[in-house]
Amino acid sequence: MAESESGADKSEDPTGKRMQEAREKGQVARSRELNTLAVTLAGAGGVMATGGGMADILMKIMQSNFDLPRAVLMDERSMAIWLLASGKMALDAVMPLLITLLIVSIAGPISLGGWLFTTEPLLPNFGRMNPLSGIKRMFSMHALAELLKALAKFGVILLVALAVLNADRDDLLAIAKEPLEMAILHSVQLAGWSAVWLACGLILIAAVDVPFQLWDNKQKLMMTKQEVRDEYKDTEGKPEVKSRIRRMQREMAERRMMASVPQADVVITNPTHFAVALKYDAEKGGAPLLLAKGSDFTALKIREIAQESKVTVLESPALARAVYYSTELDQEIPAGLYLAVAQVLAYVYQLKQFRAGRGKRPSPLNDLPIPPELRRDE
Structure with a gap:
């Protein structure tokens, strides 16, 4: 050896x-x-x-x-x-x-x-002398x-x-x-x-x-x-360096996420602990996508950006928690939430029509259909 x-x-x-x-x-x-x-x-x-x-x-x-x-x-x-x-x-x-x-x-x-091809062996090596x-x-x-x-x-x-x-x-x-x-x-x-x-x-x-x-x-x-x-x-770096890199990566991901909030169709809140931003593209089809999600301070920031961008903010604690825990960023919502999110998007569309003077005010949403396996308690 x-x-x-x-x-x-x-x-x-x-x-x-x-x-x-x-x-x-x-x-x-x-x-x-x-x-x-x-x-x-x-x-x-x-x-x-x-x-x-x-x-x-x-x-x-x-x-x-x-x-x-x-x-x-x-x-x-x-x-x-x-x-x-x-x-x-x-x-x-x-x-x-x-x-x-x-x-x-x-x-x-x-x-x-x-x-x-390397020039390393051509360099002088006084150790060989x-x-x-x-x-x-x-x-x-x-x-x-x-x-x-x-x-x-x-x-x-x-x-x-x-x-x-x-x-x-x-x-x-x-x-x-x-x-x-x-x-x-x-x-x-x-x-x-x-x-x-x-x-x-x-x-x-x-x-x-x-x-x-x-x-x-x-x-x-x-x-x-x-x-x-x-x-x-x-190669991997010291623990404190890796921690700093991970923190910077999280901050960059959060900035990209916040930049996508103005593109959402609706932001559903808890109303204080959770917030999720959803978008549905009718031309591409498929299910609604989760553009952003967060809790506590991040949820507050998502609501603020949505209000500044005139994105509809809707309070639905059960649906906000269900989407938050079941869906990752830039992923489609699970099939069990299709009906509940469809009702929310229909409500948002009717609300926009009412505000534009082209329809009556929609009725508030109550008891959205959320499957028991997707429900999360506070």
């Missing part, structure tokens, strides 16, 4: 925040053996795929440069032109292989740990693992190389007796297959190194219980 500098056991898995911070600093799992394997396989495959074409172009370059006309030999300027032409032919021959290696050399590292820290790293478990891995890689590659040379011994000796064109093509094929077998040997090394790098990177990010608590405190 890993230990921190203070000696505490790092027994806790790294948090998401810890892993993100490490990633921003460039600390992600990387495997050089996986990159080497990818580049070697790509190079071997490229040689196998384009080896015939490269051998043909190589033959043409040799034929053209070993059979120069006398005029070219006597003209210094022609030699430079001839050299550039030969270089262009050689570049055209190896360009597909170079492009393949470039793509794989980029894709190989990001296959483990993903794409990452400390000789004691350097000696400690030299004799650490990580250094020992790297040494064992290097020895294992050397041994595997040596065994594979000896096996390949032993298997291809007859072919290698036969190249000396073949015509030049056939010898070049045969050499390219042997080089390609040799690279393939060497890459297969690297598969064993990469299969061990990738899990080790993932494990080692996780061990470096492990946290103590105190670090987890400190991070949680920093």
Whole structure:
């Protein structure tokens, strides 16, 4: 189990925040053996795929440069032109292989740990210049693992190389007796297959190194219980700060709620302890919405804003309590209150008609139909 500098056991898995911070600093799992394997396989495959074409172009370059006309030999300027032409032919021959290696050399590292671009590792770190820290790293478990891995890689590659040379011994000796064109093509094929077998040997090394790098990177990010608590405190904030944030959020929500009171069709009160503001949109259909609600001081403020905005204020203690306790802000009232609220809205409409001189005064509302399960006592 890993230990921190203070000696505490790092027994806790790294948090998401810890892993993100490490990633921003460039600390992600990387495997050089996986990159080497990818580049070697790509190079071997490229040689196998384009080896015939490269051998043909190589033959043409040799034929053209070993059979120069006398005029070219006597003209210094022609030699430079001839050299550039030969270089262009050689570049055209190896360009597909170079492009393949470039793509794989980029894709190989990001296959483990993903794409990452950071300038953090480029910043000067004077802690790495400390000789004691350097000696400690030299004799650490990580250094020992790297040494064992290097020895294992050397041994595997040596065994594979000896096996390949032993298997291809007859072919290698036969190249000396073949015509030049056939010898070049045969050499390219042997080089390609040799690279393939060497890459297969690297598969064993990469299969061990990738899990080790993932494990080692996780061990470096492990946290103590105190670090987890400190991070949680920093992330969530201190209790007094969280309390202040919640208070500010409540104040903002209350301001938004008060701003919607003038849009209400009616405000129903207790009359002093509760107040609810309802709105019904006939075009959208559905049930009436609760725009605002409050008790005591908030209820008083809702009534004041409603009176200033000329919104009808109606006293119905039982209905005000039922709506207050059963409905959340910006939500429709429950089905059990449809009939009671419909009577209230009809009363408000008739009252507006009366005040406009287009009807008689409506009768006061009494005993609104409120289901027993929605009734609340004071």
